[in-house]
Structures are given as C-alpha cells and as structure tokens.
Amino acid sequence: MNTSVSTLRPTTLLLCALGGEGGGVLAEWLIDTAIATGYPAQSTSVPGVAQRTGATTYYVEVFPVHQDKLAGKRPVFSLNPVPGTLDMLVSSELLETARQVGNGFASPDRTLLISSSSRALTTAERMVMGDGRVDDARLMDVIRRLSREHHVFDMAQVAQRSGTVISAVMFGAIAASGVLPFSREACEATIRQGGRGVEASLRGFGQAYDIVAGSRAQGSLVEHILADDTDDVPPPALLPPEASAFPPSTHAMLGAGYARVCDYQNTAYGQLYLARLGRILEAERAADPAGAHGFATTREAARYLALWMAFDDVVRVAHLKSRAGRARRVRDEVRAGEDDIVRVYDHFKPGIPEFAGLLPAGLAQRLLRWDRQRQAKGRDPWSMPLKIGAHSVRGLLALRMLAATRGLRRFGSRYAQEQQMIERWVDAVVATTRQHWRTGNEVALVGRLIKGYGTTNDRAKDNLLHVLEHLVPAPFPTPDDRAQAIADARNAALTDEAGKALDATLMRHGAPARPMKEVPVRWVKRQPAQEKKAA
Numbered sequence: 001m002n003t004s005v006s007t008l009r010p011t012t013l014l015l016c017a018l019g020g021e022g023g024g025v026l027a028e029w030l031i032d033t034a035i036a037t038g039y040p041a042q043s044t045s046v047p048g049v050a051q052r053t054g055a056t057t058y059y060v061e062v063f064p065v066h067q068d069k070l071a072g073k074r075p076v077f078s079l080n081p082v083p084g085t086l087d088m089l090v091s092s093e094l095l096e097t098a099r100q101v102g103n104g105f106a107s108p109d110r111t112l113l114i115s116s117s118s119r120a121l122t123t124a125e126r127m128v129m130g131d132g133r134v135d136d137a138r139l140m141d142v143i144r145r146l147s148r149e150h151h152v153f154d155m156a157q158v159a160q161r162s163g164t165v166i167s168a169v170m171f172g173a174i175a176a177s178g179v180l181p182f183s184r185e186a187c188e189a190t191i192r193q194g195g196r197g198v199e200a201s202l203r204g205f206g207q208a209y210d211i212v213a214g215s216r217a218q219g220s221l222v223e224h225i226l227a228d229d230t231d232d233v234p235p236p237a238l239l240p241p242e243a244s245a246f247p248p249s250t251h252a253m254l255g256a257g258y259a260r261v262c263d264y265q266n267t268a269y270g271q272l273y274l275a276r277l278g279r280i281l282e283a284e285r286a287a288d289p290a291g292a293h294g295f296a297t298t299r300e301a302a303r304y305l306a307l308w309m310a311f312d313d314v315v316r317v318a319h320l321k322s323r324a325g326r327a328r329r330v331r332d333e334v335r336a337g338e339d340d341i342v343r344v345y346d347h348f349k350p351g352i353p354e355f356a357g358l359l360p361a362g363l364a365q366r367l368l369r370w371d372r373q374r375q376a377k378g379r380d381p382w383s384m385p386l387k388i389g390a391h392s393v394r395g396l397l398a399l400r401m402l403a404a405t406r407g408l409r410r411f412g413s414r415y416a417q418e419q420q421m422i423e424r425w426v427d428a429v430v431a432t433t434r435q436h437w438r439t440g441n442e443v444a445l446v447g448r449l450i451k452g453y454g455t456t457n458d459r460a461k462d463n464l465l466h467v468l469e470h471l472v473p474a475p476f477p478t479p480d481d482r483a484q485a486i487a488d489a490r491n492a493a494l495t496d497e498a499g500k501a502l503d504a505t506l507m508r509h510g511a512p513a514r515p516m517k518e519v520p521v522r523w524v525k526r527q528p529a530q531e532k533k534a535a
Contacts, residue, residue, distance in 0.1 A: 008063070008064060008065060010061040010062060010063045010064075010075060010077060010078075011061065011062045011063075011064050011087050011088075011179060011180060012059075012060075012061050012078075012081065012085060012086050012087050012088070013030070013059070013060040013061075013062070013086070013087065013088045013089075013090065013174070013179070013180075014057060014058075014059055014060075014081050014086050014088070014089050014090070014100065014105055015027060015057065015058040015059075015060065015090050015091075015170070016056075016057050016089075016090065016091040016092065016093075016096050016097070016100055017056060017058070017091075017092045017166070017167065017170070018056075018092060018093055018096070018120060019056070020165075021092050021165060021166045021167055022165045022166065022167030022168075023045075023056050023057075023058055023092075023167060024045065024056075024058065025165075025167050026058070026167040026170055026171055027043045027045065027058040027060060028043075029167075029171055029187070029190050029191065030043070030060050030062070030171075030174070030180075031043050031060070032190045032193070033182050033186055033187055033189075033190045034062050034180075034182070036186060036189070036190065037066075037181070037182055037183075037186050038066045038067050038068065039062055039063060039064070039065070039066060039067065039181060039182075040062070040063040040067055040070075040074060040075055040077075041060065041061065041062040041063070042060070042061050042077040043058055043059065043060045043061075044058070044059050044079050044080070045057065045058045045059070046059070046080075057081075057100075059078075059079075059080060059081045061077045061078060062180055062181070063075040063077075064180075064181050081105060083103065083104035083105050084104060084105070084107045084110070085107070085110070086105050086106060086107065086110070086111045087110060087111065087112065087179055088111065088112045088113070088114070088174070088177060088179045089101070089105055089106050089111055089112075089113045089114070089115075089147075090113075090114045090115070090170055090173065090174060091114075091115045091116065092115075092116050092118075092155055092156075092166050092170060093115075093116055093118065093119060093120050094115060094116060094117055094118065094119055094136060094139050094140075094152075095119060095120075095134060095139060097113065097115035097116075097139070097143060098139040098142045098143065101113070101142055101143060101146050101147070102142070106146045106147050107146070107147075107148070108145065108146050108147060108148060109148060110148055111146075111147050111148055112147065112148055112149045112150070112151075112177055112179055113143055113147035113148075113149070113150040113151070114150070114151050114152075114170070114173045114174065114177065114212065115143065115150070115151075115152045116152070116153070116154060116155035116156060116166070116169075117136070117152050117153060117154045117155075118154050118155060118156035118157070119133070119136070121133065140152065151173065151177070151211075151212045151215050151216075153208075153211050153212075153215075155169045155170065155173075155208070158204060158207050158208055158211070159204055161207070161332050161333055162200055162201075162203040162204035162207060162332070163197075163200040163203070163204075163335045164197060164200040164201045164203065164204040165197075165201075165204075166204075168191070168200075168201035168202075168204035168205050168208075169204045169205070169207070169208040170208070171187060171191070171205055171208075172187075172204065172205035172206060172207065172208030172209040172212070173208045173209070173211070173212045175187040175205070175209055176208070176209040176210075176211075176212035176213040176216070177212060177216075178216070184209060187205070188202060188205065191205060240258075240267075240270070240271075240274070242271070242274055243255075243258070243274065245278070245281075246277070246278075246281060246298070247281075247291060247295045247298070249291075249294050249295055249299065250281075250295055250298050250299045250302060253299050253300075253302045253303055254274075254277070254299075254302050256306070257273060257302045257303065257305065257306030258270050258273060258274065258306075260306045260307075260310050261273045261306055261309045261310055263310075264309070264310035264316065264406075265406060265409065265410075266407075269309070272309075273305060273306065273309055276305060276422075276423075276426050277298060277301060277302055277305065279426065279430050280297060280298050280301045280426065280429050280430055280433065280444070281295070281298045282430075283429070283430040283431075283433040283434045283440065284297045284298050284433050284437070284440070286433075286434055287433050287434055287435075287436070287437040287440065288437050293437060293441070296441060297429070297433055297437070297440050297441045297444045300441070300444050300445055300447075301426075301429055301444040301447065303447075304444070304445075304447025304448055304450065305422070305426070305447065307447075307450065307451075308418070308422055308425075308447060308450045309418075309422060311414075311418050311457070312453040312457070313354070313357055313358070313409070313414060314348075314350055314354050314357075314358070314402065315358070315402060315403060315405055315406045315409055316406075317348075318399045318400075318402035318403040319403035319406065321346055321390060321399055322390070322396055322399035322400050322403055326390075327344070327390075327391075330342065330344055342391065343389065343391045344389070344390045344391045345387055345388065345389050345390070346387075346388045346389075346390050346395075346399075347385070347386070347387055348384075348385070348386040348387075348388065349383045349384070349385050349386070350383065350384055350386070351371075351381050351382060351383040351384075352367055352368060352370075352371040352381065352382050352383075353368065353454075355367065356368050356413060356414075357412050357413060357414030357415075358405075358408070358409070358412045358414070359412060359413060360411060360412070360413060361413040361416065364412075364413035364414075365413075421461060421464075421465065424465070424468065425443075425446070425447060425464065425468065428443050428468050428472055429443050429444045432472060435479065436479035436480075436482075436483065438479070438480060438483040439472075439479055439482055439483040439486065441483075442483045442486040442487050442490070443468075443472065443486060445487070445490060446464055446467055446468075446486060446489075446490050447464070448490065448494070449461075449463050449464045449490065449493055449494070450464060459499070460493075462514065463493045463499070463502060463514070466506070466514050467486060467489050467490070470506065470511035470512060471485050471486050471489055471506070471509065471511050472486065474509075474510060474511055485509040485511075488505050488508075488509065489502060489505050489506060489509070492504070492505040499514060502514070
C-alpha cells in the first residue's frame with residue numbers, strides 16, 4: 001500500500017433509529033452498497049430502549065479507496081464510535097439527535113449532521129402536568145453549534161407521504177450528503193434487491209435525496225454570495241436587476257419574498273415589495289453604515305413584508321387549491337395508484353367579510369353594515385356553505401375562474417385596507433431605524449404577529465397597530481428600554497392567543513391595554529319541560 005493510501009482513514013457514520021424504523025435495514029443497505037461498489041466496510045450495532053436509554057445505534061465505517069487499489073491489503077476498522085471523530089451523524093428523531101450530540105459524538109469542524117425534525121415524546125415529557133415538551137429551538141441551537149453542516153427536515157412526514165418506513169428516507173439523505181463514495185444509482189440498485197415495498201422505499205429515498213441535495217445547493221450559493229463583502233455581487237437569477245442594490249446577506253430572503261408576492265399578484269406588486277424594502281435598507285444604512293448587524297432589519301422585514309403582502313383571501317385560496325401540484329400531493333398522501341380514482345371535495349363557507357373584501361369601499365361598507373344589523377337582531381353571521389369537487393371539470397373550472405380574478409383584487413376594499421396598514425408599519429420601521437437601530441429591528445420583528453386568516457388575522461393586526469400607537473411613541477428612559485418593551489409585547493402576543501399576557505405587558509410598560517370589543521349577545525328561548533316531554 002502506498003503512502004497516500006496508508007494515511008487515509010475510514011469514513012465514519014453513526015445511525016440512530018427508534019424501534020420499528022428499520023435502522024438495521026439501513027445499516028445493511030449501506031454495507032451492501034459498499035460491497036457492490038467495491039469499497040471495504042464494516043458495521044456494528046448497540047441496542048437501546050427507544051427514548052428511555054437511547055435509540056438503537058448502528059456504527060458504520062467505509063474505507064474511501066476502492067479495493068482494487070489496496071493491493072490485496074485490508075484496512076483495520078473500529079467496532080465502536082469515538083466521540084469527536086464522526087464524519088456523519090444521522091438520527092430519526094430531534095431529541096435523540098441532541099442526545100448524541102450532547103454525548104460528544106458530533107464535532108463542529110468535522111461532523112455532517114442529518115436529523116428529522118419530528119419528535120417522539122419521552123416519558124419525562126409526558127409526566128409533566130402542563131406542557132413538558134423540550135423546546136425544539138434549544139435542540140436546534142445545539143445542532144447548529146456542534147456540527148460542521150446540518151440538514152434537518154421532517155423525515156416522518158416524508159416517509160408517510162411516500163408510504164414507506166423512515167429508514168428509506170434516511171438512506172436517501174445519506175446518499176445526497178456527498179460523504180460516502182456511492183452514487184445515487186448504486187444506492188437505488190441496493191433497494192431494488194429487496195422484496196416488498198421496493199417502489200415505496202424508492203419514493204421515500206428520492207424525496208429525501210432531493211431535499212438534502214437542494215439544501216446543499218442552496219447553501220453553496222449563499223456561501224458563495226457571503227464570501228464577498230462587497231455590495232456589487234450579482235443577485236440570484238430569481239431577482240430583478242433592481243435587487244443588486246441590496247446587500248448579499250439579504251438576497252436569499254429577498255428572493256423568496258419577491259417570488260411569493262409576484263406569484264400572489266404580478267411583477268408590479270413585486271416592484272412595490274422591493275421599493276418598500278429599499279426604504280428600510282436606506283434607513284438601516286444610515287443607522288448602521290458599516291453593516292455591523294448584517295442588515296438584519298432589512299432581512300427580517302423582507303420575510304414579514306412578503307407574508308403580509310400575500311395575505312389570504314378567497315382568490316388566493318382558489319389559486320392554491322387549483323394548482324396541478326396540489327392534485328399530485330393529494331394522490332401521494334392517500335397512496336393512490338395510477339389506476340385509482342381519487343375524488344377531492346373542497347368545503348368553503350365564505351361570509352360577508354370575504355365578499356365585501358373584493359368590492360369597492362362604498363359597497364363593502366353597506367354590505368358589512370347589513371350583516372352587523374342582522375347579528376344585532378340575534379341572527380348568525382351570513383355565510384354561503386359550498387362544496388366543490390376539485391377533481392371534476394366543473395369544480396376545477398370554478399376554482400380557476402375565481403383565481404383568475406386576482407387582477408381585480410387591487411380594486412377591493414380589503415386590498416386597500418391591507419396596503420394602508422402595511423405602509424403604516426413600514427413607515428414605523430423606517431422612522432425608528434433612523435433613530436435607533438435596535439428599536440427599528442424590534443419594530444420590524446413585530447411583523448411576525450401578522451398570521452392566520454379571519455378573526456385570527458384581524459386580532460393580529462389590531463395587536464400590531466396597538467404596539468405602534470402606544471409603545472413606539474411612548475417616552476422611555478433610554479432607546480434600549482423602548483426596544484425591550486416592544487420585544488416583550490411581541491413575545492407576549494405570540495405566547496397567549498387570548499391577549500391577557502399582552503395586556504399585562506403593555507400596562508407594565510406604561511401603555512394602555514387593548515380596548516374591549518363589542519360581542520353580540522344572543523338570547524335563546526328555553527323550551528318548557530312539558531314541551532320537551534311531548535317531543
């Protein structure tokens with residue numbers, strides 16, 4: 001054996017799977033693929049008891065030199081993993097991943113980590129009277145800090161969608177990682193040698209492969225962009241030429257947001273999105289000329305501005321439900337074969353607010369006033385229950401016709417109201433950023449409150465406007481105190497849907513609580529006991 005080969009070491013993998021997930025099959029697939037492609041390999045296993053003492057682990061070592069180049073000599077493998085020396089750690093459950101990382105197996109300068117984001121609650125978590133779940137954000141923070149590269153996605157969902165077990169999904173993720181000297185075709189050939197469930201396993205393998213391969217490609221693009229500190233780096237092809245004025249650190253979020261608003265309305269709407277962000281960027285550059293904060297305010301504003309500008313309405317719902325990709329997804333979820341007939345019925349119940357939102361302000365107000373008067377008399381809000389067969393030509397045509405009216409959306413009262421509130425938030429971000437960077441950043445993050453639809457969305461917008469009206473202009477000892485008050489209010493609003501925590505936080509910082517809203521009281525006539533018996 002020559003010197004270059006003798007100094008090589010095996011590629012090391014630690015696989016962690018819970019009971020019934022096929023961890024042993026996964027280890028066999030890896031060994032069989034190594035043997036078929038001519039690479040020496042060895043595997044060992046250590047049984048566990050799921051979430052009590054840990055998952056069953058499988059340790060695999062693959063020598064990255066083809067056996068034809070070893071001159072008849074054989075590498076020496078280890079039987080057990082050594083902390084800090086793993087090239088890859090693969091786990092089917094998020095807490096189990098963090099457990100193995102906490103045991104010291106992962107190394108931030110060496111280990112590529114692949115994990116499922118799904119959870120199987122431990123006994124200790126279930127014993128707590130309230131919510132005893134471990135915070136996923138803390139687990140993710142451990143994974144980020146103690147790995148060279150990480151790919152986290154919901155393996156359980158991919159497995160269910162594909163009709164297979166999670167081991168096939170893990171195999172696809174491993175094949176796409178680039179750590180092992182195996183091609184995708186060689187791995188798929190190993191799966192085809194199995195018995196039942198081959199096609200389902202290949203589907204799960206392929207979906208996981210695409211997820212990890214796409215994540216690696218996107219990561220490479222971002223690293224390439226961030227490697228240059230100048231502002232003249234060309235943006236991704238998705239963005240228009242105007243986006244070149246934005247710092248490279250914002251391009252990834254900017255591209256996703258721009259694509260969303262263009263898909264929602266049109267390119268002119270995308271230009272409005274860029275113009276609003278341009279104002280925020282100008283204010284942030286004035287407050288932080290050196291970009292010491294990585295233009296975080298512009299980046300976060302790009303996220304929440306796109307979500308707000310693409311607000312949900314009946315036109316958007318029809319657009320999403322009539323897409324071709326949705327039909328394919330439904331068939332995958334129900335595991336329908338090529339010859340199976342799948343019927344999909346969508347149930348809608350649009351009310352007066354939904355119809356009024358598509359009308360000009362004058363007509364909308366008259367329609368809303370009529371519905372309020374009905375409710376004041378004790379009647380239910382008016383609505384129109386609909387059942388549309390999206391699988392039929394007539395049903396799909398109805399959805400497409402409604403989706404085609406998005407060009408008329410900008411003439412409706414809902415569109416005008418949303419744009420007015422968006423401008424108010426953007427103005428607040430710009431003004432506060434120029435005064436104090438952290439305050440502006442917190443005001444930008446308040447955009448996270450906007451979510452949901454119907455009454456949930458209305459409540460979220462009321463909360464945001466209340467913060468802008470009472471906390472942003474209120475006198476505070478220092479700008480940092482104002483920024484902290486805004487952050488506290490945002491966190492309180494996100495943790496308590498009823499709003500009690502938000503009201504308490506507002507009053508603690510000297511702002512008034514949110515005003516009480518009128519709720520109609522319905523009186524129901526009680527049926528006499530004699531009539532009940534007769535009935």
